Amino acid sequence: MDKPENQLLDIQHLHTAFRVGDDFYDAVEDVNLTLNRDEILAIVGESGSGKSTLATSVIGLHNLQNTKITGDILYNDLNLVGLNETLYNRIRGNDIGMIFQDPLAALNPLMRIGEQIGETLLYHTKLNKEERDHRVLELLGQVGIPNPVRVFKQYPHELSGGMRQRVVIAIAIACKPPILIADEPTTALDVTIQAQILDLLENIQQETHSGIILITHDLGVVAETADRVAVMYAGQIVEQGTVQAIFEHPLHPYTRSLLRSMPQADNDSDDLYVIEGTVPDLKHMQTDDCRFAARIPWIPASAHEAHPTMHEVEPGHFVRCTCYKTFHFNDEAEA
């Protein structure tokens, strides 16, 4: 199969399994995804869905003694799965940058901001100390920090939450990586700061033509920023499509339920929609049948596939299992 020209990442049959006792359990199961240049791909899911595990598998941050990764993560004909540490270190920071959720924890409390950003450059460029410092100041300006010279010499605790997240972004983009992974980049921030950080990410993407994988649980953030969306439930992608498709014609029962449980309604008398049951834990989600079936018990078993696969409903819009065809909420009449 020919690789489309602007494709950056091609993830095929990715499984990431964690060791619990002596056994390995898939936290990410059979994920197939591509990331293109100039796009924001959002991966949405609740805690335990495997979305963060997927991100850290791509950038290779798992301890391989307790984690088993199989499948392919193809980047420029290079398979990142099973890549040795020396080679992976050349990719991390240089080709793939990562932005973390909690900007205070993500920065070394005892190291000056300038040094922390410069560290990325130290291992991926041939710049000397002076050139690196110059580039760091340039980066601080680029991420919208008002006084780069001062911040350069400051420590993380001296900055506000929003400024810290800008520093974390500066670290991630220091080497202009074509791929950026942002794991809940705005969850720890106030909404007004969140808006600024999301704008910044979009601007950076437009400047560098990178592809961004945005991991989030916040449907609003997805709707405002993403081009394509993959919805994850219990380690699997259950629906994938353009942002319009997902928000305007959601198909999978899980996507529809999530959207319905949002407190967006203008009336206060109605109760919010609650998805029955709970998210299965790692050990209990390892099933071959439809993993969401237990949460929609009013849907007959015959509506589900025995071994659900992804179906392309319209070009680029995929849904797992056949249950979407007959799905209705339990307070609605049958379709």
Next chain:
Amino acid sequence: MALIEIRDLKIHYPIRSGFFNRVTDHVLAVDGINFDIEEGETYGLIGESGSGKSTTGKAIVGLEKATSGQILYKGEDVTKPRNRKKLQYNRDVQMIFQDSLSSLNPKKRIKDIIAEPIRNFEHLAPADETKRVQELLDIVGMPADAMYKYPHEFSGGQRQRIGIARAVSTNPKLIVADEPVSALDLSVQAQVLNFMKEIQKEFNISYLFISHDLGVVKHMCRNMAIMTRGRFVEVGTREDIYQHPQHIYTQRLLSAIPKITPASRMIDKSNRKRVEALYQEESSKYYGPDGKVLDLKQVSPTHSVAIQDPVVEGGQS
């Protein structure tokens, strides 16, 4: 008369500096706020981090000492310890916290956690106490065998419900809920919010609902206040705040909430940029010279805004 009335509440922290560690300045965490919570009502308190919203909540339950001002409960000032005792205030007012894991003692069983407030205020025989805990667990929809487990054995949503069970154990009149669902996933958040409404109806509880999430507050509260820098910038009903916001701070907050309509996102974004620019440009119109939020001015019977010349609503004359 409202269940609880907050009158010109101020909480100032001293800043000490200099050689003799003298008080040289104050942090005005809460700086003169007024509001009432009616019986059976959920009052929303919205603010970003550092706005003083949590400090307000803590002052109401008594975890924070008021510098000045009054907290009137059934018409009497409960900042005076004598009145608190007389009115059984500590029993009638309880709190739910954001972080359900760190607010529940990890070394105690659920039974002891839930029974703790009961033990403080009532003296029940062990069998009666067990029965009461069982009832409370039943109210929050948890099985009776949860009693003998420890907090870490439950999920975030379950722990939050345990926190609620503890809060309602003394049949309180008011629960101060500080970001009760911020740490929860969407589907679990829905469960907890529904549940809070349910017990409100059943036991006629009032809530002070403190949150940064405008969507959640809109769903839960009919009356609310927007707080920043220790003061209220806008007070009103849900409609006043969400449909006719007058203060630039409120407008900016509202425009920053991401909408789930991708089709209109370009419009939303330009709208947000416009409000942001306005906020930067005109903030001197909305704040005093020292950055202090102006005094509230009434624009309609329900709606007040902290600006110089507010647009008076409804007065078409």
Next chain:
Amino acid sequence: MWKTILRRILIMIPQILLLSVIVFFLAKLMPGDPFSGQITPQMDPKQIDSLRRQLGLDDPLWTQYFRWIGNLFHGDLGMSYAYKRPVISLIAERASNTIWLSLFAVILTYLIGVPLGVLAGRFKGTRLDSGISLYAYSVMAIPSFVFYLIALLIFGYQLKWFPTTGSVALDASGGVGYIMSRLYHMVLPAILQAFLGTTGIILYLRSGIIDNSIEDYVRTARAKGVPEKVIFNKHILRNSLLPIAAFMGNTITGLISGSLFVESVFSYPGMGKLAVDAMTTRDYATMTSLTLLFGFLTLLGNLLSDIIMSIVDPRIRVE
């Protein structure tokens, strides 16, 4: 920063005064007086009374206290009844022995403790880690004087590797020979003190490294493509070592006041042994002076630790 240090030193003054009151009155509360042990039936009670009066022991307590304090400020710590010499010269004579021993012990403590702590933290869960932790916990569990006595018995009396008493051989003479003899006398007590001192450092450093390894900023460093070895040295180890460095203030003064046991077991003529001897002979002047000195050193150690901490950790601002 200097202002704060000055303020901290000023705050120490009332603390030391309070300590002096406690020390003085506790000493007075003890039964008997300097003469109790020397009184024999042959002595004339009148003579004892006049001696008492002469020394001011019949004055009201507070008069005695202020006289004592006033003298302290003039550097007069009083006369040692046991040695019949000014206490100040006694202490001065012993101080250098204790300071050298403590310094030697501190260097050994860090020389042994830091590598062991780093190894245990780095190779957490391995046999090496279990071995080091077992050592640390066992040493911690043994009472220090038992530890000293056993070591003295084995290495001093049985194996005869090290001298068992004194700070220098009686026949040692000349520059190099004298120094070597002094060092030789210090080796065993210093090593033993160091072994006791390492436990805290090992366990603290080990848990510091383990805790820091799973911090988010370490993950950030990995995501930057920083090699694992550099991550360990530059991020994990550095951040774990800083609190240990700050410990040093307390460690040094702790060893000086901890010299009580080691010096009396090894009959090493330092301040610790002097203090123990003073207690057994009811040598009030020496005892109160040393207690006050040890108390002062503890306060100084805390201050020193706080200052080091504020220098190495930017989050702690001394202002």
